[in-house]
Amino acid sequence: MHVCFVTRLTEHLGIQLLAALLDGAGHRVDHVFDPGLESAGLFPADWNPGLLNTDEQTIQMILDTGADMVGFNLEINTFSWSVEIAQKLKSRNPDLKIIVGGVHATTVPDVVMEFGCFDFLCMGEGDVAFLELLEAMDKNGDTTSIGNIHARLPSGEIVKNPVRTLLKNLDDLPFFDKSIHYDLAPEFSREYHTNTSRGCVYSCSFCFYQPIQKVYGSRFRNMRSVDNVCDEMEAAVKAWPSIKTVTFHDEVFTANSRWLAEFADKWPARVGLPFSIITHPELVKEETAHHLGKAGCAHVIMGTQTVNEKSRDMLARTETSEDVRRAVTSLRAQGIWTVVDHILGIPGETDKDQDDALLFYSSIKPNVIKAFFLTYLPGTDINEQGLESGMWDLERLKAAERGHIDSWLFKGVGDIPEWRAYYQLFTLFTVVPPDLMHWAVTKKLHRVMKVLDPVFLPSLFLLPRVAQSLIGGEEEQPRSYVNYLQGLFRYWTKHRFPDQPQLHKAARTLLRPSKEMRTWHAATGSPAW
Ligand code: B12
Ligand code: SF4
Numbered sequence: 418m419h420v421c422f423v424t425r426l427t428e429h430l431g432i433q434l435l436a437a438l439l440d441g442a443g444h445r446v447d448h449v450f451d452p453g454l455e456s457a458g459l460f461p462a463d464w465n466p467g468l469l470n471t472d473e474q475t476i477q478m479i480l481d482t483g484a485d486m487v488g489f490n491l492e493i494n495t496f497s498w499s500v501e502i503a504q505k506l507k508s509r510n511p512d513l514k515i516i517v518g519g520v521h522a523t524t525v526p527d528v529v530m531e532f533g534c535f536d537f538l539c540m541g542e543g544d545v546a547f548l549e550l551l552e553a554m555d556k557n558g559d560t561t562s563i564g565n566i567h568a569r570l571p572s573g574e575i576v577k578n579p580v581r582t583l584l585k586n587l588d589d590l591p592f593f594d595k596s597i598h599y600d601l602a603p604e605f606s607r608e609y610h611t612n613t614s615r616g617c618v619y620s621c622s623f624c625f626y627q628p629i630q631k632v633y634g635s636r637f638r639n640m641r642s643v644d645n646v647c648d649e650m651e652a653a654v655k656a657w658p659s660i661k662t663v664t665f666h667d668e669v670f671t672a673n674s675r676w677l678a679e680f681a682d683k684w685p686a687r688v689g690l691p692f693s694i695i696t697h698p699e700l701v702k703e704e705t706a707h708h709l710g711k712a713g714c715a716h717v718i719m720g721t722q723t724v725n726e727k728s729r730d731m732l733a734r735t736e737t738s739e740d741v742r743r744a745v746t747s748l749r750a751q752g753i754w755t756v757v758d759h760i761l762g763i764p765g766e767t768d769k770d771q772d773d774a775l776l777f778y779s780s781i782k783p784n785v786i787k788a789f790f791l792t793y794l795p796g797t798d799i800n801e802q803g804l805e806s807g808m809w810d811l812e813r814l815k816a817a818e819r820g821h822i823d824s825w826l827f828k829g830v831g832d833i834p835e836w837r838a839y840y841q842l843f844t845l846f847t848v849v850p851p852d853l854m855h856w857a858v859t860k861k862l863h864r865v866m867k868v869l870d871p872v873f874l875p876s877l878f879l880l881p882r883v884a885q886s887l888i889g890g891e892e893e894q895p896r897s898y899v900n901y902l903q904g905l906f907r908y909w910t911k912h913r914f915p916d917q918p919q920l921h922k923a924a925r926t927l928l929r930p931s932k933e934m935r936t937w938h939a940a941t942g943s944p945a946w
Contacts, residue, residue, distance in 0.1 A: 496820030604904025628796025710751030
């Protein structure tokens with residue numbers, strides 16, 4: 418079979434993995450990357466979308482591949498766009514088969530399949546299911562009885578097959594096929610995205626994992642071996658010496674302490690790149706921080722979300738403030754740049770809860786507080802409290818299921834004026850000494866921030882990243898972000914104006930990559946240039 422995957426805005430691990438699997442099984446794989454600049458949150462939504470928009474070029478490129486089947490990954494933010502593209506593809510080529518998978522498809526499969534443009538939907542893991550489906554199609558066999566697959570019959574009826582058991586041995590999978598993105602935008606390769614596990618041992622009431630856990634009937638967490646992860650990285654660095662830092666997208670990287678101890682032994686010797694992880698404060702003991710420090714961890718992100726005990730119960734967060742204190746202190750003692758995530762807009766919370774949080778954070782001194790506005794994801798328990806509190810309503814819940822989130826940059830409905838001043842304050846924490854912040858909050862001086870509300874700057878989002886490189890000496894992550902934007906804009910000129918080589922040349926000059934990146938391009942003859 419000939420399959421064309423479509424991705425948008427950023428690289429996509431799930432699609433990179435499926436591309437590697439299909440290629441290994443002898444299928445022909447194409448990939449079309451839509452830069453999606455208008456969805457990047459960098460410009461006001463109404464600012465000349467005609468210029469930024471690349472839908473037409475993307476549709477033509479997909480059709481030009483001549484693929485038999487097109488595959489989209491659905492996340493809440495890519496769903497409505499994928500529907501638009503799929504509908505246009507179908508209107509130009511009704512024989513083209515279209516399949517979707519991913520978190521949003523798994524969360525609300527019936528809502529997704531209501532859109533007649535999709536022929537198949539993959540629930541949960543696609544690794545085995547998609548291969549079996551393609552094999553059945555190749556052999557003209559039955560495509561309607563494959564585990565995980567929902568299939569549309571010619572009558573319009575949908576056949577829903579049961580979910581197959583989760584893959585236990587993730588080492589059996591191939592490595593992510595990074596070339597599908599790096600060949601188009603080599604700048605993406607500076608920060609290498611990967612993971613070492615699937616699943617989470619927790620079940621927080623606002624998290625996308627809740628509906629996934631409901632599909633599988635329990636919590637789960639399956640892991641790759643340390644050697645398999647190091648093998649992947651050794652091969653990747655050989656192919657792309659431009660990799661400078663690694664981001665592990667595991668939900669709770671430190672959940673298994675034996676695994677972590679082995680990783681701390683092997684990673685520095687075999688790979689030795691700085692890396693970033695995400696974890697839960699309960700899972701960071703002193704020994705954990707020691708292992709992370711030994712392994713060369715540069716950056717840890719942990720959810721703390723609130724310091725209000727009632728809210729913790731509502732969010733099904735099991736950590737205590739003491740856990741958070743211990744985690745932050747131990748990590749900082751290892752010289753690790755420590756970021757805590759905080760949620761604004763939790764039902765029932767008031768200004769006092771934010772003041773308490775600021776005082777607490779000032780006392781434990783993380784490097785960055787990343788504030789987010791609560792997003793009510795479909796299928797999560799928090800919807801109930803949101804509806805009860807009046808902060809959320811059924812109409813918006815239905816709209817979210819259909820991929821319409823009513824806010825800038827995926828901010829969620831907590832983005833109401835009262836919270837914006839706090840959003841700014843939490844963001845400024847990076848550059849204001851914690852003791853000064855503590856003093857300002859106890860004197861209630863911070864409340865003057867509210868006058869800044871009319872000039873609320875979305876660009877504050879960038880502040881922690883800039884500060885991180887300027888004052889934190891933690892340069893890789895911010896530089897990777899700049900590289901990513903450079904690559905995205907440069908790629909956009911090629912995608913949007915395919916027949917204007919002068920523009921491509923201008924973009925190459927204006928968005929000049931770093932010297933080392935240029936040397937690498939020259940050495941490898943990267944096709945993007
Ligand atoms: C890595 C990651 C990123 C990376 C890379 C993107 C990516 N998805 O790989 C980066 C940092 C760029 C990123 C960005 C964003 N992300 Co993100 N990301 C993740 C994360 C942590 C891991 C994804 C992953 O690698 N999984 C491992 C792979 C192997 O699994 P998978 O993608 O699910 O794919 C498997 C199956 O789902 C299935 N499958 C998937 N697609 C398809 C397609 C077909 C055709 C088939 C047959 C099967 C299939 O088969 C795959 C193999 O088994 C997830 C959380 C999670 N654990 O899922 C959030 C997550 C997907 N991200 C999310 C969001 C919101 C975003 C952003 C909007 C954040 C922001 N505010 O900017 C952006 C949007 C990016 C975009 N392109 O639009 C949300 C989506 C919420 C939802 N309910 O839809 C999640 C669930 C996190 C969350 N907090 O809720 N993300
Ligand atoms: S710890 Fe993180 S990934 Fe796990 S359920 Fe809670 S929010 Fe989701």
